[in-house]
Amino acid sequence: MLYIGVDLGTSAVKLLLMDGGGAIQKIVSREYPISFPHPGWSEQNPEDWLKATVDGIRELTAECDKSQVAGIGCGGQMHGLVALDKDDHVLRPAILWNDGRTTEETAYLNTVVGKEKLSSLTANIAFAGFTAPKLLWMKAHEPELFARINKIMLPKDYLNYMLTGVHCTDVSDASGMLLFNVKNKCWSAEMLEICGIRESQMAHIYESYQTVGVLTPAMAKTLGLPETVKVCAGAGDNAAAAVGTATVGDGRCNLSLGTSGTIFISSRKFGVDPHNALHAFAHADGNYHLMGCMLSAASCNKWWMEEVLHTQAYGDEQSGITPEKLGHDHVFFLPYLMGERSPHNDPAARGTFIGLTMDSSRTDMTQAVLEGVAFGMRDSLEVARSLGIDITRSKICGGGAKSPLWRQIFANVLNLDIDTVETEEGPGYGGAILAAVACGEYPDVETAADALVRVTDTVHPDPEIAARYEAQYRKFRQIYPAVKALFPTLQ
Numbered sequence: 001m002l003y004i005g006v007d008l009g010t011s012a013v014k015l016l017l018m019d020g021g022g023a024i025q026k027i028v029s030r031e032y033p034i035s036f037p038h039p040g041w042s043e044q045n046p047e048d049w050l051k052a053t054v055d056g057i058r059e060l061t062a063e064c065d066k067s068q069v070a071g072i073g074c075g076g077q078m079h080g081l082v083a084l085d086k087d088d089h090v091l092r093p094a095i096l097w098n099d100g101r102t103t104e105e106t107a108y109l110n111t112v113v114g115k116e117k118l119s120s121l122t123a124n125i126a127f128a129g130f131t132a133p134k135l136l137w138m139k140a141h142e143p144e145l146f147a148r149i150n151k152i153m154l155p156k157d158y159l160n161y162m163l164t165g166v167h168c169t170d171v172s173d174a175s176g177m178l179l180f181n182v183k184n185k186c187w188s189a190e191m192l193e194i195c196g197i198r199e200s201q202m203a204h205i206y207e208s209y210q211t212v213g214v215l216t217p218a219m220a221k222t223l224g225l226p227e228t229v230k231v232c233a234g235a236g237d238n239a240a241a242a243v244g245t246a247t248v249g250d251g252r253c254n255l256s257l258g259t260s261g262t263i264f265i266s267s268r269k270f271g272v273d274p275h276n277a278l279h280a281f282a283h284a285d286g287n288y289h290l291m292g293c294m295l296s297a298a299s300c301n302k303w304w305m306e307e308v309l310h311t312q313a314y315g316d317e318q319s320g321i322t323p324e325k326l327g328h329d330h331v332f333f334l335p336y337l338m339g340e341r342s343p344h345n346d347p348a349a350r351g352t353f354i355g356l357t358m359d360s361s362r363t364d365m366t367q368a369v370l371e372g373v374a375f376g377m378r379d380s381l382e383v384a385r386s387l388g389i390d391i392t393r394s395k396i397c398g399g400g401a402k403s404p405l406w407r408q409i410f411a412n413v414l415n416l417d418i419d420t421v422e423t424e425e426g427p428g429y430g431g432a433i434l435a436a437v438a439c440g441e442y443p444d445v446e447t448a449a450d451a452l453v454r455v456t457d458t459v460h461p462d463p464e465i466a467a468r469y470e471a472q473y474r475k476f477r478q479i480y481p482a483v484k485a486l487f488p489t490l491q
Helices: 046-060 103-122 131-141 143-147 155-164 171-177 189-194 217-223 237-244 298-308 314-318 362-386 404-414 426-438 445-452 463-490
Strands: 002-008 012-019 024-031 069-076 082-084 151-153 168-170 204-206 211-214 230-232 253-257 261-267 279-282 288-294 332-334 352-354 393-397 417-421 455-459
Touching: 002 046, 002 155, 002 237, 002 426, 012 046, 012 426, 024 046, 046 155, 046 217, 069 155, 069 237, 069 426, 082 155, 103 131, 103 189, 131 143, 131 171, 151 155, 155 168, 155 211, 155 217, 155 230, 168 171, 171 204, 171 237, 171 279, 230 426, 237 253, 237 261, 237 288, 237 426, 237 445, 261 362, 288 362, 298 314, 298 362, 314 362, 332 362, 332 463, 352 463, 362 404, 362 463, 393 404, 404 417, 404 455, 404 463, 426 445
Parallel strands: 002 069, 069 230, 168 204, 253 393, 393 417
Antiparallel strands: 002 012, 012 024, 082 151, 211 230, 253 261, 261 288, 279 288, 332 352, 417 455
16 A cells, blocks of 8 residues: 655655655655745645645645545644634644744743743643644734634644544644643643643544544545545644654664754653753654754755855855865854744744854855754753763764765764764654555554664764764853853844
């Protein structure tokens, strides 16, 4: 049988067609716009996601035996607020995960409601990108629209709703809303009340690998697929990527270098970081995970290359960064172009170069950007280590992971073995695996992931380079506390 994996990203939707043995038959991508109506705001039209996905699925399946398509699984950008009225019309553009407008609402939740109470109710504290602060913002600034909300959704759940007619979500994506009791996998009645929301407006909750429904007759006709095609609940993009890299079960780690950057640690047991620097979420394999998320990762490199240097020759720009230069750069970069989430929870933070001198070169600054993202990811790894979690190796995925140099930098900054997997389409591949489990191809997610995901390359840290980066990281950690007070004055 064949399975469609959907990766609903921030800049594009990527779709892949996978057979039951895990081989990818075809990949299709469709881009859509993102708008920034005010500084720090980030929005998209959900209807653009749907059109791109429908067009993409048509192309994806144009040459295959459509009768063999058994299931669809979506991995999607998390936290975005999609609000529909009673007629299923989109009320306003979706407020995305990297939107920073909710500073006041986030502060209210963390200080007035209180971090301790939030953590007891949801296992997390408020971050500007989470869904609950967005609802409070909409309630305060768009009360007429807020009063018309009939259904509240996350981005990939909007796709699933349009495919099946079922108002659904999964436990991993729901975990990032600050409305969900993660430990018990149910909506938090108290958090819904705090946000002025009724449970009837919220989606039915499923495990990621469960079937939520089949294609509606109209959608099946539109796609040219059988009405028997099952749609599983899917997962948030990071949980889906973890499935796609076999970061399932207990004590496994995955680094994702996409628009944002995440470190994802799987666990069979529910646990909370007492400092709430790491998110405690449910996982797509039926268990739990801890996750640190930095808002700008590969997007820092894209910004530097394309917006500042005006080039797309990434490899050429990195060619001068030779092994002997690693850990010796005197330029540092704080990768906070959209504010920062883990571990600082500071939407006012901004990107910063420091250490420039008259002999600083273009190559030095390129190296600083790559290293700054790795240092930022290590901040979250250090939180995990402080909890007694012993991580010695990690998978890596995402667009930034395609750079051999960046993988080498990560291996040495984090002092971990870094494994590259055969299939680099993390969230999409994870979505397809979840669909295969939903259709009975495999008995559970862990069995499926371990059977299908294969490591093709490992980068080992070099002791000498790792030691140099250890000293550099100690310097990096001093920069943010030193400049933190300046950031709010720059708004």
